[in-house]
Amino acid sequence: MKNKSQNITQRQGNRIFILETFSAAAMFLPQIALQGAYGCGLSAVITACILAGIYLLVTAKTAKGISVERVLKKYRWVTWIYYLRFLINAGFFYMCIVSLSRQYLMPGRSGYLIGFPLVLLAYQMNRGGLKERGRVMEGIFWFVLAPVLFVLLLSVGNLSFDQLVTDGFQWKTFAQGSFLLLALLHPIELVWFYRGDMRQGDMKLRSLLGVTLLFVGIFVVTVGSLGRELTLFDRNPVMSMAQGAAMPGGIMARLDIFLIAFWIVGVFCVFSGYLFYANESVKHAFGKGRIVSVILSYGGIFLLTEWLVDRQEWFHQYFYPFIYGNLAAGLVLPVILFWFVRRRKDHESV
Numbered sequence: 001m002k003n004k005s006q007n008i009t010q011r012q013g014n015r016i017f018i019l020e021t022f023s024a025a026a027m028f029l030p031q032i033a034l035q036g037a038y039g040c041g042l043s044a045v046i047t048a049c050i051l052a053g054i055y056l057l058v059t060a061k062t063a064k065g066i067s068v069e070r071v072l073k074k075y076r077w078v079t080w081i082y083y084l085r086f087l088i089n090a091g092f093f094y095m096c097i098v099s100l101s102r103q104y105l106m107p108g109r110s111g112y113l114i115g116f117p118l119v120l121l122a123y124q125m126n127r128g129g130l131k132e133r134g135r136v137m138e139g140i141f142w143f144v145l146a147p148v149l150f151v152l153l154l155s156v157g158n159l160s161f162d163q164l165v166t167d168g169f170q171w172k173t174f175a176q177g178s179f180l181l182l183a184l185l186h187p188i189e190l191v192w193f194y195r196g197d198m199r200q201g202d203m204k205l206r207s208l209l210g211v212t213l214l215f216v217g218i219f220v221v222t223v224g225s226l227g228r229e230l231t232l233f234d235r236n237p238v239m240s241m242a243q244g245a246a247m248p249g250g251i252m253a254r255l256d257i258f259l260i261a262f263w264i265v266g267v268f269c270v271f272s273g274y275l276f277y278a279n280e281s282v283k284h285a286f287g288k289g290r291i292v293s294v295i296l297s298y299g300g301i302f303l304l305t306e307w308l309v310d311r312q313e314w315f316h317q318y319f320y321p322f323i324y325g326n327l328a329a330g331l332v333l334p335v336i337l338f339w340f341v342r343r344r345k346d347h348e349s350v
Contacts, residue, residue, distance in 0.1 A: 006197060012134035013198040014207040015141045017191060020273055021052075022214050023144065023266030024093070024187040027238050029215055030222040032184050034232045037177025039168040041228075045219050047174070048181030049212035052188055053205075055331060059191055060202050062338045066345065067196045071337050072285040078337060079285040085329055086278035087297055092315060092322070093271040094118065094301055095308040097264055102309070104239075104260050115305040119298050122272035126279075130197055133276060137269055144269070145214075147262040151242050152217045158244070159224030182331075183323040187270060189330035192338075193277045275301075 008016075033041035072079050094115065101114045125136050195202060222241045223231050231237040242259040275297050282293040301308075315322070 006130045007199050008130055008134035008194065008197055010198050010202070010204070012138045013194055014204050016134060016137050016194060016269075016273075017188070017203060017207055018211055018214075019137055019141065019144060019266060019269045020187050020190055021185060022211050023263070024270045025184045026148075026215070026218050026266075027096075027236070027263060028184060029181070030219050030231050030237055031234070033177060033181055033219055034223070034228055035177075036180035037173050038228065038232070039170070040166045040174050041177065041223065042164055042216070042219060043166060043169075044174060044177035044181055045215055046212065047178040048185060049208065049215060051178065051182045052185050052211075053208045055182075055188060056191065056203055056208060058335060059195065059338075062335055062342060063192065063195065066338055066341055068193050068281075069284040071334075071341050072281055074341055075337055076285045078333070079281050081329060081333075082281040083278050083293065085326070086274040086281070087301070089326065090271050090274035090278065090297070091301055091304065091308055093267050093274070094305075095312065095315065097267050097271060098305060098309055099312055100260060101264060104257075111305040111309045112302070115302055118268060118271070119302045122268070122275055123294075123298050125272050126276040130194055130276075130280075133273070134194075140265060140269075144262050144266045147259055148214065148218075151259050152221050155221045155225055155241060155244070159221065160227065161224060163223050163227050164220060180320075180323075183327035186323060186326035186330045187273075189326075189334060190273060190277060192334050193280065 029045065030041070033045050037044040072082075097118060098111050098114050102109060102111065106114060125133060191203065218238065222237050225241045225244055226234065226237055230240070234240050239259065278297055279290055279293050283290045
């Protein structure tokens with residue numbers, strides 16, 4: 001039976017969507033957009049967001065009246081796909097946080113020293129269920145986004161707009177780039193897990209519009225500041241853009257610290273979210289075994305801290321298969337499963 005005490009408000013659900021979707025993709029988006037559609041990256045970014053909006057409409061229609069618990073109980077084998085995938089995704093974002101913290105904030109520190117509070121905070125945040133996650137993410141919403149908006153506004157005056165003009169548009173390249181960016185936005189799959197627990201309605205169009213404007217802002221400011229070539233080959237172009245931004249009068253020269261603060265907290269939301277939904281999927285499908293899955297997930301990721309950090313190059317090398325695999329298993333598979341359950345439900349009601 002559905003636990004109504006874990007319901008979240010429409011506002012909380014929409015803020016969870018914005019934080020998880022934007023935080024997961026923002027740091028990679030300018031470079032991935034140019035890799036996929038070099039001459040028309042901005043158009044590809046906007047198109048990918050439109051495709052994401054269409055996907056949200058599909059989820060709303062397909063999942064109406066059907067909970068994720070019902071789907072997972074019907075197809076229990078899918079639970080293990082979700083559990084393993086979500087742990088891999090959590091490991092990836094955990095590796096990103098630890099690596100970024102070690103590079104910019106705590107050089108030379110042990111990965112375990114950095115990772116332990118992350119895992120502990122994730123557990124504390126998730127143990128209270130979806131309702132507690134909704135409250136926490138609603139509370140930190142502007143703390144995460146305010147530094148981004150601040151850096152973007154200060155960078156507007158230094159843009160080279162000729163780097164943003166479409167150059168050599170080709171439909172094939174444009175389509176490939178848009179599809180690649182949609183794959184990068186795969187964390188929107190998490191909507192399946194909480195949209196049914198939202199009171200007072202569904203996802204709002206303005207939430208998608210807000211995410212689109214943030215992505216466009218990140219792309220425009222990064223490419224406009226660094227240029228296409230440097231953005232394409234820089235290891236962390238968004239951080240490089242933030243390092244070049246400064247307040248008038250030289251009051252604060254290291255604005256990249258603001259962006260790092262945003263990204264660490266924002267990606268922590270994604271990291272903790274994947275751990276939460278991995279264990280929730282086990283609980284929904286089997287009703288037991290959650291304690292074992294919690295120990296394996298939180299404890300396993302912490303024990304593998306240094307191993308994950310040492311695999312950064314491996315993740316970069318296989319980044320495309322990683323996001324395309326998430327596109328297939330995360331965005332396509334649930335549509336099929338929910339459609340099957342809906343079809344069965346309609347037949348039973350006849």
